[in-house]
Amino acid sequence: MFKKRTLIGLVLILALVLVLALAACGGDDDDEDKTPTPEAAAEEEAAAEEEAVTEEAAAEEEAEAEEEVAAEEEAAEEEAEVAEGEAEEEVAAEEGLTFGVVLVGPKDDHGWSQAHYDAGLYVEENLPGSKMIALESMNSADRPETTLEQVAEDMVSQGAKVIITTSADFEVDTAVVAALYPDVTFIHISGDDVYWGIAPANVGNIMGQMEYGKMIAGCAAALKTETGSIGYVGPLIDPETTRLVNSVYLGARYCYETYREMDPAELKFTVTWIGFWFNIPGVTLDPTEVSNAMLDDGADVLISGIDTTEAIVVASQRAAEGEAVWAIPYDYKGACEEAQDICLGVPYFNWGPAYLGALQAIQDGTWKPAWDWNPPDWDDINNPETTAVGYIYGDGLTDENKTTLDEFIAALAAGAKGEEGGLNLFVGPLNFQDGSVFLEDGQVATPAEIWFMANNVEGAEDPETVNPPQLLEGVEGASE
């Protein structure tokens, strides 16, 4: 039916498209040299390479010429900067350390990713000559067009000697990509591949002991709740998130009993997992809806375990409508600023010192792969130069609350230092949700038992034999 004529027509269309593409590109852009002809370039690599060669030559000449001009005339400097941008960058890379930071969420999320981004800025300030190159929102939903491997390649070609991958989601890929770039050091945040000895030699792990921050958060919630019901907006279920929920619960239970003198069995503590570290519409539960539902169910304190700030935003809206509700955000030092009045404080990560230490060691050539699980600075948990995690009080706390929390923190500090009369909450008897025993009466959890929230981790040789993590008995919500 569609004969010769149509076919010739089709060929003509193709030819026209090509011609017009050339015309459109050439017409729109002044720089004839750099004008790519997309289709042609893709198909005729040889030609394109030639082009690239002449282009380089031209660019070099241009740069040289402009350098002379710049030397003569300061006014021309701005233009020269553009042309020399790359050259300068290379010089900078030779002088100082360039490090890449791959963020799973937006760098201004007032949560997890911003805490990492700020730590990168802290390093830039404190390690002379260092330069951060960051890529935000690196996850399969937001950046379908690339992968960690391609990002790493970009960063390495930009001169990065270190790449910090800041999400549990990069755990597998970091190990795979690190093997491709043995000369680049990879720091995977929150992972435990080094603990198991299954990571390539150029991979290290860093995490902060957020358990303490979460215990303080739980305590603050318990001091404040009137309905005896606390809601926790959780991300996804894994050993990290499970141990953090359990830490909150232990802190809340302890303070409810000790300072409020009420029966901890009557404290209602509910977790809802949204399914990922932050909201991805259509993929996860909507944390805004989850938060509202928890308040509707009678909770009056929301604790956030996700990377972003929905819990405090919702609580603040509900408080504006006259409800007595409070919130405790997470991750980022400034997270209370969303709604100071109803904020009971924020447990936050202070990655700066750990970043700086690792990068300094890499620059000096003294770095060794390690599984670093860094404690707070117990002398001052909010010292930005030294602490790994901290807790900043919010305006929702009364002075009396703050005094009580100070007391609680001091007890935790004593316990962590092993002093007499110190408080350690991970002591038996503690049972899991399914009734199995986590810790026998009087048994003190080892760091690995806390990290994995499993009772058979000591002596295990690979991660697959460790029991899946479980919430503690008394916590309402899914363990798997």
Add this chain to the structure above:
Amino acid sequence: MTTPANTTQRPASQSAPPGGLSRSMIWRWVLDMLPAMLTPFLGILAALVIIVLILEWQGADPQVAWDYLYEGTLEDNIRRADLVAYWMPLAVTSLGLVLTYTAGLWNIGVEGQLIMGAIGATWAVRLFAESDSPPLGLDLGRDGVLVMCFVFAALTAAFWALIAAVLKTRGGVNEIFGGVALNFIAQTFNMYLVSNGGPWQPTGSRATETARFPENARLPTFQDYRRLSPTTIYVTVGVFVVVVLIMYVSKWGLQLRAMGKNQHSAFLLGVRTERNVVLSMALCGAMAGLGGAYRVLAPDVSKLTAAPSGGIGFLAILVVLLASMSAVLIPFVSFVFAVLSKGGQRIESGFQWDYDIVLDRSLVRVLQSTVVLMVVLAFGARNRFFPPRSAQPPVDDDTNGDTNDG
């Protein structure tokens, strides 16, 4: 002009004397086509102007942005290979959509079909490659496993599309609503599989994804470009040929066009519309499923992630609209979109890394949407000021003109 009239004209054109293609006729034809062909480029030009304004407003030099776009996509062979690797799933999905959109079916569900394809391919990997003793008692070797991956991907995705089709033909549910619901279910099902200790998430893993596929489920790659597989290119070219044959040679393609013009009239004229709805949806689903298989089998992915599609299905819808459902234009338009996606990311990181200028990370989507908006607007303007030839006395080539109506 209605398609039945077209069909009656065909024999006439067929019986035209051979050698009727004189130079003047070609020239006239070119002149006729000129507004149609120029339209998209005017649209793109308008989009470029807007983009330049946005960049200026953000304090970024458009010239530098252009260089980054080039650098991130076409400057060296490795970038080109990565670009092609991203282009292939987009192209194959868009090609599938040509079949449904031509028939007037708004297959919004293509995103879910792509995801189901990804799940299907992963399922095949688990069945035929991962266990020591394959449950079906087969040892297929790498080629066999990969063939099964593509077959499973096509079948599961076609099945997903069939649900939408049957909902439409039998349940009276518009394919748009059915598609939206099925997209959601597919994505949720995908999340269930790989998160919160789901059945496909390895024990002890903290990443929201399956384990990496074993060696015998890895696509072969080019020696110098370890992230690009020739297999995806061959399969896509094959799909392209099939779709072009359907659209420009087969009778069935003509039926789909007729349905697109007016499904009821087509039915009255003897087109089995219900069967064609089901068939075109299933075929489109199968092709989107192949796209899903490319996504999970890509050598630098090689696993089912939390969001295997990440909106490529929706992007493919824009591609098809922009290409006016013309199969021959799909490779070009999808290529442009692939360049915008990958280059947009380089623009963003380039300005941030070299100049400390932070562009909004949604810039890429703004770029793409601006292009679509402007091109569609240009089509509107053309239809207003240069009505398509089909509204004028019959000219044989108006079928091509029609496909560009948008």
